[in-house]
Amino acid sequence: MSVNGQSAPGPQDPARAATTPAAGPVPDRAATPQLRKAVIVGGNRIPFARTGGAYTKSSNQDMLTAALDGLIARYGLQDERIGEVAAGAVLKHSRDFNLTREAVLGSALSAETPAYDLQQACATGLETVLGLANKIKLGQIDSAIAGGVDSASDAPIAVSEGLREVLLDLNRAKTLPQRLQVLSRLRPKDLAPDAPSTGEPRTGLSMGEHQALTTAQWKITREAQDELAFNSHRNLAAAYDAGFFDDLLTPYRGLARDSNLRADTSLEKLAALKPVFGKSLGSAATMTAGNSTPLTDGASTVLLGSEEWADAHDLPKLATVVDGEAAAVDFVHGKDGLLMAPAFAVPRLLARNGLTLSDFDFFEIHEAFAGTVLSTLAAWEDEEFGRTRLGLDGAFGSIDRSKLNVNGSSLAAGHPFAATGGRIVASLAKMLHAKGNVDGRPARGLISICAAGGQGVVAILEAH
Amino acid sequence: MTPAQPVILGEMPSLSKLYVNAAATAARRRVLGTHAGNGLPATRHEVRGVKAAVENLTAYQHLIGESASDVLPAGFVHALAFPLAMSVMNRDDFPLPLLGMIHLQNRVVQSEPLRFTDALDIRSWSEDLRGHRAGTQLDVVTEVRRTGEDAVSWRGVSTYLAKGVYLPGIDKPSAAPAPAAFSAPDPTALWQLGVDTGRAYAAVSGDFNPIHLSVLSAKALGMRRSIAHGMYLASRALADVGAAKGDAFSWDVSFEAPVFLPARVALDINTTQGDDGAWQRSDYVAWNARSGRKHFSGSVAAL
Numbered sequence A: 001m002s003v004n005g006q007s008a009p010g011p012q013d014p015a016r017a018a019t020t021p022a023a024g025p026v027p028d029r030a031a032t033p034q035l036r037k038a039v040i041v042g043g044n045r046i047p048f049a050r051t052g053g054a055y056t057k058s059s060n061q062d063m064l065t066a067a068l069d070g071l072i073a074r075y076g077l078q079d080e081r082i083g084e085v086a087a088g089a090v091l092k093h094s095r096d097f098n099l100t101r102e103a104v105l106g107s108a109l110s111a112e113t114p115a116y117d118l119q120q121a122c123a124t125g126l127e128t129v130l131g132l133a134n135k136i137k138l139g140q141i142d143s144a145i146a147g148g149v150d151s152a153s154d155a156p157i158a159v160s161e162g163l164r165e166v167l168l169d170l171n172r173a174k175t176l177p178q179r180l181q182v183l184s185r186l187r188p189k190d191l192a193p194d195a196p197s198t199g200e201p202r203t204g205l206s207m208g209e210h211q212a213l214t215t216a217q218w219k220i221t222r223e224a225q226d227e228l229a230f231n232s233h234r235n236l237a238a239a240y241d242a243g244f245f246d247d248l249l250t251p252y253r254g255l256a257r258d259s260n261l262r263a264d265t266s267l268e269k270l271a272a273l274k275p276v277f278g279k280s281l282g283s284a285a286t287m288t289a290g291n292s293t294p295l296t297d298g299a300s301t302v303l304l305g306s307e308e309w310a311d312a313h314d315l316p317k318l319a320t321v322v323d324g325e326a327a328a329v330d331f332v333h334g335k336d337g338l339l340m341a342p343a344f345a346v347p348r349l350l351a352r353n354g355l356t357l358s359d360f361d362f363f364e365i366h367e368a369f370a371g372t373v374l375s376t377l378a379a380w381e382d383e384e385f386g387r388t389r390l391g392l393d394g395a396f397g398s399i400d401r402s403k404l405n406v407n408g409s410s411l412a413a414g415h416p417f418a419a420t421g422g423r424i425v426a427s428l429a430k431m432l433h434a435k436g437n438v439d440g441r442p443a444r445g446l447i448s449i450c451a452a453g454g455q456g457v458v459a460i461l462e463a464h
Numbered sequence B: 001m002t003p004a005q006p007v008i009l010g011e012m013p014s015l016s017k018l019y020v021n022a023a024a025t026a027a028r029r030r031v032l033g034t035h036a037g038n039g040l041p042a043t044r045h046e047v048r049g050v051k052a053a054v055e056n057l058t059a060y061q062h063l064i065g066e067s068a069s070d071v072l073p074a075g076f077v078h079a080l081a082f083p084l085a086m087s088v089m090n091r092d093d094f095p096l097p098l099l100g101m102i103h104l105q106n107r108v109v110q111s112e113p114l115r116f117t118d119a120l121d122i123r124s125w126s127e128d129l130r131g132h133r134a135g136t137q138l139d140v141v142t143e144v145r146r147t148g149e150d151a152v153s154w155r156g157v158s159t160y161l162a163k164g165v166y167l168p169g170i171d172k173p174s175a176a177p178a179p180a181a182f183s184a185p186d187p188t189a190l191w192q193l194g195v196d197t198g199r200a201y202a203a204v205s206g207d208f209n210p211i212h213l214s215v216l217s218a219k220a221l222g223m224r225r226s227i228a229h230g231m232y233l234a235s236r237a238l239a240d241v242g243a244a245k246g247d248a249f250s251w252d253v254s255f256e257a258p259v260f261l262p263a264r265v266a267l268d269i270n271t272t273q274g275d276d277g278a279w280q281r282s283d284y285v286a287w288n289a290r291s292g293r294k295h296f297s298g299s300v301a302a303l
Helices: A014-019 A060-075 A099-105 A124-137 A161-172 A176-183 A207-217 A222-241 A267-271 A307-312 A341-352 A370-380 A383-388 A417-435 B015-032 B054-064 B074-089 B197-205 B215-220 B230-241
Strands: A038-045 A084-087 A115-117 A143-150 A275-277 A296-306 A319-328 A362-365 A444-451 A455-463 B005-009 B043-050 B102-110 B120-132 B135-146 B154-163 B189-193 B249-255 B263-273 B279-288 B294-302
Touching: A038 A060, A038 A124, A038 A307, A038 A417, A060 A099, A060 A143, A060 A296, A084 A099, A084 A124, A099 A115, A124 A143, A124 A296, A124 A319, A124 A417, A124 A444, A124 A455, A143 A417, A161 A176, A207 A275, A207 A370, A222 A267, A222 A370, A296 A307, A296 A417, A319 A341, A319 A417, A341 A370, A341 A444, A341 A455, A362 A370, A362 A417, A370 A383, A370 A444, A417 A444, A417 A455, B015 B074, B043 B074, B054 B074, B054 B197, B054 B230, B074 B102, B074 B120, B074 B135, B074 B154, B074 B197, B074 B230, B102 B230, B197 B230, B230 B249, B230 B263, B230 B279, B230 B294
Parallel strands: A084 A115, A084 A143, A362 A444, B005 B043
Antiparallel strands: A038 A296, A038 A319, A143 A296, A319 A455, A444 A455, B043 B120, B102 B154, B102 B249, B120 B135, B135 B154, B189 B263, B249 B294, B263 B279, B279 B294
16 A cells, blocks of 8 residues: 555645644635525435336336435425526436436426536535535525436446447448448447446446455454444434424325335344355455445435525524545555545544544435445554555544444445435435534534545535 | 215225226126116215325426426316216216216316325215206316315315217207307427327326227227327326416316327417416417317416
8 A cells, every 4th residue: 555645735745644633725714704604494305216126117217316305395485486406317328418417307397497417426416415505605696406316226227339330330330331331330239228237447346346345454353344334224213203203204106204214224134144245355345235235225415505595495404514634545556445545534524623533423424325424433443554545644533433423324224325415414414413513612513435446535514 | 966965985085996997887887788877976085185196297397398396287286186076977976987088178277286296085976967968067076185184285186078969958960050160270380190199198097998008909999090098198288388377277278179199289279468477378279280270278277
C-alpha cells in the first residue's frame, strides 16, 4: 500500500499533510456571503422489494412516480411548481434518458416543474440532495425534490456489441448487396444479450469480491459482520413496530414494509449461512447473503426548501443540510478498497466544519455490506491509517456504536442503489427533529454512502 | 333506475364463453326465427368481491400510458367489469343480438379512487331501449362499489347500437343526418397504431372480440380490416389528460368512425383551467391523420 496521504495537496508534501490534517482548502467564512439555509421538509419512499418480488413488473418510472405521488399527497403539493426535481437510477434503460422529468409529468406536480437526471452510482440519491440544497442555499431555487430509484428486476438488457454494430451498419447500408454483406457478419454468439452486472469494469471483480478483499485486509470477523446485520434487522423491525415509517412511506403494489426485512432473524440463523464472497482468498471467507445487501427494487424522494418557502406553505422544517463532501479512491490496483472512499471523505468534511466524530448524535453509514461499515470504522480507529493516509497525528477516531444506524439500514431494508440516499436523508432528518437540541446545540447526524467506481459521498445534517 | 331482481353470479363470467354463446344464440335465432321480445330484462347481474390482478393492472397501465400506481385507471375498471356488462346482453331474454353491437358512447363518473387491493362489488343492467335511425340502441349501466359500502365509486353507462335491427313499435329506418363539418385542429399528439394494437389491448382487457384481433377474424364478421377497441382509444386519451384530473372526474367519449389498423391517429387535447389555475376540464378529439376524418371525441371534467 502506498503511504501517500489523500489529504496532501501535492503528491509528496508530508509537511503540509501533517499541519492541515485531512482538510482541503478551508473557505474564508468571513469573506463568503451569508447563505440561507436549505431545510428538509420530509420524505417519502415506497417499501423496498427484493428483486423478482412485488415490483418485478414495475419500471423505474413507475416506482419514482409512485414515491413522488405519495410525497405530493403528504405535503399538499398538487399543481405546485417546484423549483427543481433531481433524481436518478443506476441501472437505467436508454429510453429513460429523461426519467425524472417523465416522472414529474406523470405526477400531480405542475407540468411547469423542471427536472434533471443524475447518476453517481449508489451515491446518486445523496448527491441529488446536496446539489439541490446548494441551489436553495444560493437562492437559485426555493424548493426542490431529490430522489432516486432502481430496479434490479426490470433491468435493461442490451444487445451484444456484435449485433449492435451490425444493426447500426445495416441502417447505414444503402443497397441490397451492402445489406447482405453486413448481415453476413452476424454470428450466433452475437444474439446473446448483455445483462448488467455489479462487476467493476476495470477489474472484472464483483462488488462483493472487492469488499471481500477489504474485509480480509481489515481483519473483520464473521461474527462482527453477522452482529451488524442482526442489529440492522432488529432496529428496522423495531422502527416499523414503533410507527417510525408511518409518515415516511407509501405502500405500493401490496407491500407496506421492506420485503427483505427478517424481523425473526437471529445470530444463530445468520451464523448458519454459507459464505458467498471471498471464497478464493487465503483466509476464511466471512461474507454471506445475510451480511451482504441483496439486489432490491424501490424509490425514494426528499422534499427540500428554503425556510421561507416551508413557512409560506405551512410545512415542517425537520433538519438542515449543513455540508457534503465527495471522495474517490484509487482502488484499481488495490491501493484502497473499492468502497473505502467515505473513510477519506468524512475526515475532510469534519475538518472543514471543525467537528469530530464525538460531535454527532447519529451515524448513518450505508450498509452495502456489513464488512464495508466495519472496515470504514476500523480504518478510522487505526493509528497507522490515520497518520499515513489521512495525514493526522494518530487515529481519526471511533464512534459510539449505539448511535449507528439506529433505525436499521440497507442490510435489512435492502438497497435499490439510487434510492438509498433519499431513504437515509428523510429518516435521519426525522430522527434529528425528534432529538431536537443536545447540550445546547442542534442534534447532528452524519451520512456516509460508498459507491461503485471507488467513490463515496458524505454529508452532515442538523436538527432545525 | 335499478332493476329490482338481482342475479348474483359466483364469479366474473368468462368473456370467451359469452362470445361463443352469443354466436350460438344468433345462429339459433336465425334458424328458428325466434325472438326474445321487445323489452329489456328486468334483471341486474351482480358479482361480489372482485379483485384486480396486479400483473394485469401493470400491463394495462404500461400499454395505455398511465403511471403504474396502485389506483385503478377508470378505463381499467371498465375492462374489469366488462364481462358482467356483456353477460347482461347475453341473456336469453335480451331482445337484441350481442354480436355486431356497435359501441356509440361511453360515460363514466369516477367518484373516488379504487385501488387494486380493494374488493369490489359490481352490478350491471340494461336500460332505456330506444330507437336510432340505423337500428336500436340501449344503455348498459355498470356500478362499482367497494365491497360492503353503499356509495358508488365508479359508474359507467355504455350506449350500444344493434345496427339494422328494428324492434316493432320502437323505430323505423331513416336517412342519416348530414354529418357535422369537422375541420381538424393542430394535433397535440400523434399515435402510431400497429396492426397488433387490437391484440395488445385484448391481452390486457380480456376482450378478445374477433373484430379487433386480426384481418382474417375481422373479415369473418364482415369488417374489411381489424379495428382498434374504442375503449383502448378513449383510455389513451384519458391517460394523456394526466394526473391533473385528480381522483374524481367524469369521462365521456362518443365514437364516430372506427379506427382500422394500422393507423395514424391525431389527437388534440384542449384543457380549461379556472381563474385559480386549477384544472377544470380537458376536451379531446381524434381524427385520421391522413384523411382528417373524425374518429372520436369526448371530455374529462372535474366533478
